[in-house]
Amino acid sequence: MHAFDVLGEPVRRRILELLAEGERPSGEVTESIQAEFGISQPAVSQHLKVLRDSGFAEVRAEGTRRLYRVDPAPLQQVDAWLEQFRVFWTPRLEALATEVARGKRARAKADTEGGGP
Amino acid sequence: MHAFDVLGEPVRRRILELLAEGERPSGEVTESIQAEFGISQPAVSQHLKVLRDSGFAEVRAEGTRRLYRVDPAPLQQVDAWLEQFRVFWTPRLEALATEVARGKRARAKADTEGGGP
DNA sequence: CGTTTATATAAGCGCACGCTTATTCGTGGA
DNA sequence: TCCACGAATAAGCGTGCGCTTATATAAACG
Numbered sequence A, B: 001m002h003a004f005d006v007l008g009e010p011v012r013r014r015i016l017e018l019l020a021e022g023e024r025p026s027g028e029v030t031e032s033i034q035a036e037f038g039i040s041q042p043a044v045s046q047h048l049k050v051l052r053d054s055g056f057a058e059v060r061a062e063g064t065r066r067l068y069r070v071d072p073a074p075l076q077q078v079d080a081w082l083e084q085f086r087v088f089w090t091p092r093l094e095a096l097a098t099e100v101a102r103g104k105r106a107r108a109k110a111d112t113e114g115g116g117p
Numbered sequence C: 001c002g003t004t005t006a007t008a009t010a011a012g013c014g015c016a017c018g019c020t021t022a023t024t025c026g027t028g029g030a
Numbered sequence D: 001t002c003c004a005c006g007a008a009t010a011a012g013c014g015t016g017c018g019c020t021t022a023t024a025t026a027a028a029c030g
Helices: A003-008 A010-020 A026-037 A041-053 A073-086 A092-101 A104-114 B003-008 B010-020 B026-037 B041-053 B073-086 B092-101 B104-114
Strands: A057-062 A065-070 B057-062 B065-070
Touching (some): A003 A010, A003 A073, A003 B003, A010 A041, A010 A057, A010 A065, A010 B073, A026 A041, A073 B073, B003 B010, B010 B026, B010 B057, B026 B041, B026 B065
Antiparallel strands (some): B057 B065
């Protein structure tokens, strides 16, 4: 399942928002989601499975609890995909700061030095 | 239709990538997409409609041609949503540059002064 | 052991969405 | 005026996905 498909689901986006605040047991997530969306425990569990399988979340067992946390890798990919569109809303001067922030100077240097294979 | 649902479609993502390079007539987009995905003209047209209706693309008529271009607003919203996760992969020092790039200093100042309603 | 609690899986159903073919609309030129 | 072309819409179909209820797994505890 593609990253954007995963994020297409409002429930899954909300779960990620909750996990962004820190590691949380499945039960706690389920409680919040049920309160907000009115869906069943299995429904939430299935969304958590999608997040696991697609790499957005990692789990760790602690007794009978499952502690979920964000795995940022796929979100970072989404962020990278957006890069090609930032030119549309990022003013030039501020773009420089973004370049620095994203560590693109090193990449640009490598590109120059490489000169192509 | 939510922004992430729109981006969930591979064809629509590709169309946006094409439009990111500049304004293009429907026919040109259709040709590229048909070559890559092997779908019909109406299928592409329907995707273009979704992009229009969801605010990702704008159109302008020129004779019998329809010239499409990116409207960055929804993409910027997606970018904003990602903000809450950047802490997971943006090192601290570089985060400062990002803050500057995104003009958050003004917002932070407003937050401080406001002190809440 | 049996029971309770936490979470995951199974099975099945309904609907939204993306595709197709057929058709319509609108502009331009002979 | 009629035809050709670019593009959009209509109608219908199949399927993937998210939901439900029911059940399984597995740890804690008496």
